[in-house]
Structure formats: C-alpha cells, structure tokens
Amino acid sequence: MTTVRDELQAQRVDAVRAWTAFVEGGDGDEVRPEILSSWQRSGSAITPDVAEAPMADEDDTRTFYAESPLSVAVSRIEEELRRTADDGDLVLAVTDADTRILWTYGGRVMRRKAESVNFVAGGRWGETAVGTNALALANVNAKPSMVFSAEHFAPIVHNWVCWAAPVHDPVTGEQLGVIDLSTTWDRTHPIGLATARVMARLLENALPTAPPIGRRRGAGASLNAGLELTLLGRVEVVLDGQRLLVTRRQSEILALLALHPDGLSLEQMHALLYGDAAVTTSTLKAEISHLRSALGGQLASRPYRLMMPVDTDVDRVLDLLRAGETDAAVEAFGGDLLPGTTSPALAELADFVAVAVREALLARPTPGAVLRYSSLAPYDTEVVEVALASLPERHPARPLLLARLASSRA
Incomplete structure (x- = not known):
C-alpha cells in the first residue's frame, strides 16, 4: 500500500531528475512553467553551488524593519505567528519588497536548519542571490507560490518545501514584501499554500490602516482621530486626542511630513531638515525611529510618510487666506512657525506664512x-x-x- 511519504518521495525523485536535466543540459520540460522561468533567470545570475544566502547590512536591516509598517503588523500578531511555527515545526519569515528577510521565527528543528543557510533576518533570498525559492517567486509574480524540494535552484534547500504569499498595503495597494512558511520536504501538506495566504491576510489586517495624511480635512474641521499639529507661535502635538511629548527636532520632522503628504526619501528629509549641516543620516534615522514608536508605528518608510489623518494650524491659516477670510486667518495665526528653527525648509515656510498674513492685513x-x-x-x-x-x-x-x-x- 502506497503511503503519503512514498508519494512525496516519488515526487522528490522526479524533482531531482528534472533539476539535474536542467543544470546539465538546459532541459526543463518536466517542471511547471513558473519554475522553469525562475530557473532560467536564476541560472543567468548565479551558479547552483551557493552555500548560503548572502547577508545584507545588519544595521540597515534592523533600521529598515523598525521603520516599516510590517514591524507593527508582526508585533500585533506575533503570538499567532510563533504558535503556527511551533505547532507545525515551520520556519516563518517576513521580507521586504526586495526579498530581504526582516523577521523570522522557527520551530526547534527548522530554526537550526534555517540558520545554517542564512534564512535569518538580513538574509537576501531573491533569485539573483540564491535562485528559485517560494519567497522570490511570490515577490516576482505577485501571487502565492510553492516550491518543493529540488524545484529550488540551489541544492542547499533541496530538502525544503516552502509556501509564500505577497503582503500588500491595504491603503495604497503597494506590495510590501512576502510571508513565507518553510519546512522539510517530507512534511509537505496540501493546505500549506492556503496557510500562507491566511498568514498574509492576517498581516495585512494588522497593518496601520488609517488613510494617508494627504486625505486632509477641510479648514476648521474637527479632528477626532489622527494627528493635530500646532506649529505657529508654540508647538503642540496631539495624537488621537492625547498630547505627545516630542523633542524639538521630532516636531520639525513631523512638520515636514505634514507638509509633504506624498512622502519624503531619507535624502530629501535630510536636506530639508539639516541643509548643509554636518549631520549623519544615522542620526536622522534614529530620530525617525523614536518618533515612529511615539506614533504607534504609523510612520511608513521608503518614502517616509504619516499613515493617519492630519490637521495643522499652518494649513488652516493658508486655507483661510486663500478663501479671503483674513480676520479668521489672523485669529488662527499664533505667531511665527517654529521660532528659531534651523531647518532651511521650515525657515522658508515661516517667512512665507508671516508675509502672507501681513500682506492680507495690509490689503484689508x-x-x-x-x-x-x-x-x-x-x-x-x-x-x-x-x-x-x-x-x-x-x-x-x-x-x-x-x-x-x-x-x-x-
């Protein structure tokens, strides 16, 4: 009587035979089209004898993950992710959009196997790094993918089976990365791919889902939830009705993000905040990381942008001036914008607002x-x-x- 393991063993033998035929002669008739296409892309970039996945910079990976909305999502469902890994002796991984692992957790056996091939935070698992695998396929094809045994391009994971599904930002639709579940080939299960899909949906549901800052309320509207910034004459930051204590520099970062709802790259933020001052990008990253924690993770990266509704007194004043309501604009004007700021962009804006109010008064x-x-x-x-x-x-x-x-x- 044929057992499930016998069937899997036969499937594994077929996969090894097909892989050997491709590596030795380029023949790929016996594999799925998506596997063949991936093998061909992989073969043009690397040789099959890779010993482990290459590692990205550890500090950069840690900083990127801390700034990513994925870190918020993982923290919210981490207990469930860990339980899934422990129950099935799986290793779970969440990657960025470049298939770099940001977070991983493994059951007792799979954790050791994962570490031996750099299936860890910072490991680069794109096709050009380690060849065909489920993480790379899900990322490239933007759909759930399974890779069994020797369907992997690199023999270091021929003993694995992997299921992966892409994770999308529920607000923008942007593909943020993938979630992958991996175990040994003999533990292949029909619901593996469905489980990956479920895990991806759980992550998406746990992501910050408030509308982006660009969806502002009109002038004078009440802000029941979201971020309210007072920047004229004094500084006050209120999140969901609760006042936040932030540093002067963090308030300047918030002001710049509020004024650029489509987001800013690290380089743009640095230039707007520091100008030509000799301040490292690492210092700026640390400020943003602290600010993200204060905002409950609702500060996205690449580009940096606030993931919540926002209202600022600067916008209110300028909107009222545009509407010709000078008296109301002056009433909302609390004084100079962030007095004493060293940010060249904010100093320029401060001059603009002050001149606009003054000229409106001279006219009326x-x-x-x-x-x-x-x-x-x-x-x-x-x-x-x-x-x-x-x-x-x-x-x-x-x-x-x-x-x-x-x-x-x-």
Whole structure:
C-alpha cells in the first residue's frame, strides 16, 4: 500500500531528475512553467553551488524593519505567528519588497536548519542571490507560490518545501514584501499554500490602516482621530486626542511630513531638515525611529510618510487666506512657525506664512485683526499705521491702535 511519504518521495525523485536535466543540459520540460522561468533567470545570475544566502547590512536591516509598517503588523500578531511555527515545526519569515528577510521565527528543528543557510533576518533570498525559492517567486509574480524540494535552484534547500504569499498595503495597494512558511520536504501538506495566504491576510489586517495624511480635512474641521499639529507661535502635538511629548527636532520632522503628504526619501528629509549641516543620516534615522514608536508605528518608510489623518494650524491659516477670510486667518495665526528653527525648509515656510498674513492685513486692515496681529508682531508698525489711515477720526478702535503704535515706538 502506497503511503503519503512514498508519494512525496516519488515526487522528490522526479524533482531531482528534472533539476539535474536542467543544470546539465538546459532541459526543463518536466517542471511547471513558473519554475522553469525562475530557473532560467536564476541560472543567468548565479551558479547552483551557493552555500548560503548572502547577508545584507545588519544595521540597515534592523533600521529598515523598525521603520516599516510590517514591524507593527508582526508585533500585533506575533503570538499567532510563533504558535503556527511551533505547532507545525515551520520556519516563518517576513521580507521586504526586495526579498530581504526582516523577521523570522522557527520551530526547534527548522530554526537550526534555517540558520545554517542564512534564512535569518538580513538574509537576501531573491533569485539573483540564491535562485528559485517560494519567497522570490511570490515577490516576482505577485501571487502565492510553492516550491518543493529540488524545484529550488540551489541544492542547499533541496530538502525544503516552502509556501509564500505577497503582503500588500491595504491603503495604497503597494506590495510590501512576502510571508513565507518553510519546512522539510517530507512534511509537505496540501493546505500549506492556503496557510500562507491566511498568514498574509492576517498581516495585512494588522497593518496601520488609517488613510494617508494627504486625505486632509477641510479648514476648521474637527479632528477626532489622527494627528493635530500646532506649529505657529508654540508647538503642540496631539495624537488621537492625547498630547505627545516630542523633542524639538521630532516636531520639525513631523512638520515636514505634514507638509509633504506624498512622502519624503531619507535624502530629501535630510536636506530639508539639516541643509548643509554636518549631520549623519544615522542620526536622522534614529530620530525617525523614536518618533515612529511615539506614533504607534504609523510612520511608513521608503518614502517616509504619516499613515493617519492630519490637521495643522499652518494649513488652516493658508486655507483661510486663500478663501479671503483674513480676520479668521489672523485669529488662527499664533505667531511665527517654529521660532528659531534651523531647518532651511521650515525657515522658508515661516517667512512665507508671516508675509502672507501681513500682506492680507495690509490689503484689508480690519481693526480687530490688526490689534491681534500687532500683539504677536508688536514692532510691525506699518500694519497699524495703514489701519489707522483707513479709519474715520471717531472710530472706537482708534485709541487702541494709537496706544499700540505708541508702545511699539517706546
């Protein structure tokens, strides 16, 4: 009587025979088309005798993962992932979009096997690194994939069977990476691929799912959930109704991200924040990492962008000015944007906002708005003078404006 293991052994023998025929003569008639295509791509990049997967830079991998929304998702379902690995003696791995492993966990047996071939955080498992495997196929073809035994291009994993499924950002649809489940070939199970799909859906459901920051509310709208930034005259950061304590530099990073809803690369952020100052990108990465923790992981990377609704007093003031509502804009204007900032981009924006408010007042110097503005900019006498010139002699606001003018000249 033929057992399941007998059937798997026969399947393994067929896979080895087909692999040998391809390696020795390029014949691939006996394998699935997606495996043959992958073998051909792999063969043009590497030889089958790789001993282990190459490793990416450890610090870069750690930093990237800490900044990735995948780290939030894994942390939220890690107990379930670990239980799945332990129960099935599997090794699970989550990769980035380049098939670099970011997180992995293995059962007792598979963990040792995984470590021997660098199936660990930082291991590069793309086709050009180790040849055909389920992680690379799922990534390249953007669909769940299975690779059994010698369907792998490199013999170092001929004893494995792997199932992988892509993981997508539920908001943007971007493919963030893949999740893979691997074990030994003799433990192949029909539900392996279905399990990979389920794990991928679990990860996607655990990702930060708030709409991107670009989907802003209109001026003056109430912000019940998300991020609210006060940047004019004083700094205050409120997340979901709770005030956050952040450093001056972190508030500047938040301001830049709020003003660039489509995101910023590391290099763009560095230039906008530091200009020509001699500050390393590692310092910036550390600041962003701390900020991500404070935001509960809702700060994506590559590009860096906030994954939540946002409202800023800067946007409110500028929106009101565009609408011609000068009095309301001055009421919302709390003073200079991040006074004393050393960020060249924010200093430029601060000048723009201040000039915009001032020019609007010069064009329409209503007494109440001028009085409020002059309390924030007491030495800007021209605005007060223009307002006085526009008022009749007996206007009730004249004494207040004259007093303000006299105090500013004292």
